[in-house]
Amino acid sequence: MPIDVGRRPSVDHESVRLRLEETWHQPPGLWGWLTSVDHKSIGKRYIVTAMVFFLLGGLEAGVIRAQLARPENTLLGPDAYNQFFTMHGMTMMFLFAVPVVTALGLYLVPLMIGARNLAFPRLNAYGYWVYLAGGLFLYISFFLNTGPDTGWFSYVPLAGPEFSPGKRVDVYAQSITFTEIAALVAAVELIVTIFKNRAPGMTLNRMPLFVWAMLVQAFMVLFAMPWIATVTQLLAMDRLVATHFFNPAEGGDALLWQHLFWFFGHPEVYIILTPALGFVSMIVTTFTRRPVYGYPAMVLSLLSIGFLSFGLWVHHMFATGLPQLGQSFFTAASMMIAIPSGIQIFCWIATIWSGRPRFSVPFLFVLGFVVLFVIGGVTGVMVASVSFDQQVHDTYFVVAHFHYVLVGGAVFPLLGAFYYWFPKVTGRMLDERLGDWNFWLLFIGANLTFFPMHQLGLEGMPRRVYTYLQGTGWGDLNLLATIGAVLIVLGMVLFLVNVVMSLRRGALAGDDPWGADTLEWATTSPPPPYNFAYIPVVEGRAPLWEQSGELPAVAGLRTDVRDVLLTTMLDAEPDSVHRHPVPTIWPLLAAIATTILFVTLIFTPWGAVIGAPLLLLSLLGWGWPQGREHHEEVMVEQQG
Amino acid sequence: MRPMRVVADVSGLPRTVFGHRSLMWWGTLGFIVIEGSTLFICVASYFYLRRNFSTWPPEHVFRPALLIPTVQAVLMLASNIPMRWADRASSRMDIRGVRNGFLVCSVLAVIMTVLRWFEFKSLHVRWDSNAYGSVAWATLTAHGTLLVLEMAETIAFTVLLFKDTAEDRDLAGASDNALYWYFMTGVWIPLYVVVFLSPYFM
Numbered sequence: 049m050p051i052d053v054g055r056r057p058s059v060d061h062e063s064v065r066l067r068l069e070e071t072w073h074q075p076p077g078l079w080g081w082l083t084s085v086d087h088k089s090i091g092k093r094y095i096v097t098a099m100v101f102f103l104l105g106g107l108e109a110g111v112i113r114a115q116l117a118r119p120e121n122t123l124l125g126p127d128a129y130n131q132f133f134t135m136h137g138m139t140m141m142f143l144f145a146v147p148v149v150t151a152l153g154l155y156l157v158p159l160m161i162g163a164r165n166l167a168f169p170r171l172n173a174y175g176y177w178v179y180l181a182g183g184l185f186l187y188i189s190f191f192l193n194t195g196p197d198t199g200w201f202s203y204v205p206l207a208g209p210e211f212s213p214g215k216r217v218d219v220y221a222q223s224i225t226f227t228e229i230a231a232l233v234a235a236v237e238l239i240v241t242i243f244k245n246r247a248p249g250m251t252l253n254r255m256p257l258f259v260w261a262m263l264v265q266a267f268m269v270l271f272a273m274p275w276i277a278t279v280t281q282l283l284a285m286d287r288l289v290a291t292h293f294f295n296p297a298e299g300g301d302a303l304l305w306q307h308l309f310w311f312f313g314h315p316e317v318y319i320i321l322t323p324a325l326g327f328v329s330m331i332v333t334t335f336t337r338r339p340v341y342g343y344p345a346m347v348l349s350l351l352s353i354g355f356l357s358f359g360l361w362v363h364h365m366f367a368t369g370l371p372q373l374g375q376s377f378f379t380a381a382s383m384m385i386a387i388p389s390g391i392q393i394f395c396w397i398a399t400i401w402s403g404r405p406r407f408s409v410p411f412l413f414v415l416g417f418v419v420l421f422v423i424g425g426v427t428g429v430m431v432a433s434v435s436f437d438q439q440v441h442d443t444y445f446v447v448a449h450f451h452y453v454l455v456g457g458a459v460f461p462l463l464g465a466f467y468y469w470f471p472k473v474t475g476r477m478l479d480e481r482l483g484d485w486n487f488w489l490l491f492i493g494a495n496l497t498f499f500p501m502h503q504l505g506l507e508g509m510p511r512r513v514y515t516y517l518q519g520t521g522w523g524d525l526n527l528l529a530t531i532g533a534v535l536i537v538l539g540m541v542l543f544l545v546n547v548v549m550s551l552r553r554g555a556l557a558g559d560d561p562w563g564a565d566t567l568e569w570a571t572t573s574p575p576p577p578y579n580f581a582y583i584p585v586v587e588g589r590a591p592l593w594e595q596s597g598e599l600p601a602v603a604g605l606r607t608d609v610r611d612v613l614l615t616t617m618l619d620a621e622p623d624s625v626h627r628h629p630v631p632t633i634w635p636l637l638a639a640i641a642t643t644i645l646f647v648t649l650i651f652t653p654w655g656a657v658i659g660a661p662l663l664l665l666s667l668l669g670w671g672w673p674q675g676r677e678h679h680e681e682v683m684v685e686q687q688g
Numbered sequence: 689m690r691p692m693r694v695v696a697d698v699s700g701l702p703r704t705v706f707g708h709r710s711l712m713w714w715g716t717l718g719f720i721v722i723e724g725s726t727l728f729i730c731v732a733s734y735f736y737l738r739r740n741f742s743t744w745p746p747e748h749v750f751r752p753a754l755l756i757p758t759v760q761a762v763l764m765l766a767s768n769i770p771m772r773w774a775d776r777a778s779s780r781m782d783i784r785g786v787r788n789g790f791l792v793c794s795v796l797a798v799i800m801t802v803l804r805w806f807e808f809k810s811l812h813v814r815w816d817s818n819a820y821g822s823v824a825w826a827t828l829t830a831h832g833t834l835l836v837l838e839m840a841e842t843i844a845f846t847v848l849l850f851k852d853t854a855e856d857r858d859l860a861g862a863s864d865n866a867l868y869w870y871f872m873t874g875v876w877i878p879l880y881v882v883v884f885l886s887p888y889f890m
Contacts, residue, residue: 168715274723298819585696625703
């Protein structure tokens with residue numbers, strides 16, 4: 049702390065708040081919405097957009113389950129079925145799971161670390177627009193009967209120019225590029241924000257576990273996403289300009305695709321899971337009213353999950369014929385990642401054991417997560433064994449496994465997080481009774497849907513077939529799975545009803561309805577555009593529990609411009625003051641230029657000649673300094 | 689909102705900082721990691737695809753010409769001298785030094801971009817001839833994109849620095865631009881070895 053002015057009387061300066069409001073508010077109307085650089089405004093639309101895609105992906109799953117409910121069904125033909133399961137996978141992985149957890153991070157991290165915004169607010173806006181454009185592009189193509197149809201991992205040679213003529217696979221490749229750019233800019237955004245914008249005193253050792261989880265996730269995105277972004281470009285080039293990366297006739301290699309894809313694809317699962325582990329830690333802390341047991345062990349587990357997740361990719365390729373040593377290595381690595389995951393589970397159990405649990409809806413979802421995730425984890429250890437994997441490869445056993453991991457491991461904590469932070473975002477509580485029904489329908493529905501798939505897989509039912517014959521005997525279990533899917537749909541309808549009703553008539557939340565310990569609960573619900581009137585000073589891991597009355601804070605930032613405080617990376621000592629940008633249209637224009645570039649590139653290499661200069665121009669417009677003021681009157685926060 | 693009590697005043701903190709104290713430095717580092725990964729993937733694919741051929745370059749393909757690529761590599765390395773000079777001038781708040789350094793580097797960036805065009809010709813193979821050609825072209829293109837971006841940014845900064853409205857923080861920005869320049873030119877050296885020299889000994 050550079051200038052300690054000692055303890056001063058409590059400050060509640062209405063004039064400071066009014067000036068901050070004026071400086072940080074989003075302009076009204078559509079223009080304000082299009083030009084916003086507020087992490088909360090963008091975070092909210094990010095979350096809503098991702099949830100819309102979740103519903104679309106869910107509807108696709110519903111249609112798939114309806115088709116498979118009985119043998120030799122004719123609801124979907126093979127071509128439509130291929131598009132449906134591909135769209136379901138792509139939507140859930142690229143348009144829902146990663147974006148929604150990232151969006152929650154973009155919304156919550158600045159509030160949790162006592163910052164006024166993310167480090168690069170315009171980049172955040174750009175990321176959202178690019179993501180939206182990618183999602184719209186994919187769905188418009190789908191409705192034009194050009195939806196991708198080669199599965200979410202789109203193996204060559206099936207996805208190559210020879211076996212997939214037309215534009216469907218190009219849509220696959222390019223829509224992924226959109227979403228990966230969005231994920232990458234969000235990752236840079238989060239890492240820099242967490243490193244440089246933490247409240248004074250919030251050393252790395254005092255960061256909330258969700259912030260740790262987002263930090264680890266952002267690093268994983270940073271190292272994993274370039275792989276998929278690059279490999280899809282190589283595929284697009286094979287298809288557009290006749291390169292030969294994956295064409296064995298000219299020295300290319302189909303397995304190269306699998307290596308490059310899965311080097312991204314396996315960390316992807318943990319990119320989705322890691323923030324969910326953060327949600328769980330936060331919810332467990334609040335609803336047991338005690339700090340999570342084993343904070344250092346939890347942090348180290350998150351870090352080791354991040355590292356280990358990059359050493360597992362080949363277990364997706366056991367059926368391709370690998371050297372014995374490779375098989376053993378990747379089996380061992382795959383089993384090893386169960387250790388840090390297990391440590392986390394034991395720490396939560398110890399926390400619940402020694403705390404006083406309140407069984408509110410967010411906590412129910414956490415308990416549901418523990419059950420489902422453990423089941424998914426155990427089958428994960430099973431498929432890590434090469435001999436077992438060879439038997440169930442590409443069967444419904446694998447489908448069961450990864451749905452337990454993803455639905456149990458990510459969707460349940462996510463819904464828990466929704467119930468938990470909804471009051472902060474909207475100022476109103478979600479209804480608990482509807483929430484209970486929501487939980488139980490989903491929990492029973494998920495088990496009913498996915499558990500029978502283990503047996504179907506063991507009986508040899510392959511994944512990605514649009515129907516099966518009567519004589520296989522798979523009809524009953526498939527029907528059971530479809531009934532489970534109906535329960536999931538009902539549960540999600542209840543969730544939507546709850547959200548809509550609570551937005552209008554939900555009980556008012558107040559600042560801190562759960563009695564939680566982290567900084568986001570110190571501000572109003574919903575938070576003002578500037579987040580905190582004064583930047584809080586943190587003296588421990590649970591600032592709100594440790595300071596029952598007034599929070600210590602720093603003053604001295606200007607209130608007439610968007611000043612933010614930067615702190616040092618390790619110890620969060622106040623270090624410098626940074627000027628934040630004001631609302632601007634350039635991120636949207638840059639996203640439009642990006643879209644023109646990517647979409648035209650599907651049809652002609654000359655797309656680069658049209659799109660790239662537009663993108664460059666928009667980036668120059670973005671970076672060009674605007675409205676430089678020189679000698680204005682300086683207004684700073686009062687200091688009591 | 690929780691009531692707060694002020695315990696410290698931060699109004700005296702600096703507003704222009706350099707290196708790891710600056711947000712932009714970290715942001716630039718993030719993009720260096722992303723783009724470095726992309727280039728690494730090109731190199732990994734290069735060696736992976738190598739295994740599918742008995743000779744490298746494949747039969748009936750000439751080895752790449754070395755004159756222009758070597759000139760380019762030397763120029764890339766040498767360009768760090770004026771950029772480093774500009775970088776140091778920026779931390780001294782010496783705007784004239786930064787302007788001169790950026791002017792020189794803008795000219796160099798244009799020359800390097802033109803040379804890149806001739807480097808493609810030096811490969812002696814088309815992208816659609818075989819997997820060797822594909823991966824060599826992809827590596828040059830991936831790095832070429834960074835080169836063009838850096839050229840645009842350096843020229844834009846040069847224009848900005850020559851205007852009257854240039855501020856202290858533009859100098860910090862120029863220093864962050866220098867970080868990216870070191871990366872873009874430095875990473876070319878191993879890529880040059882892989883794409884142009886390795887066909888002579890692999």
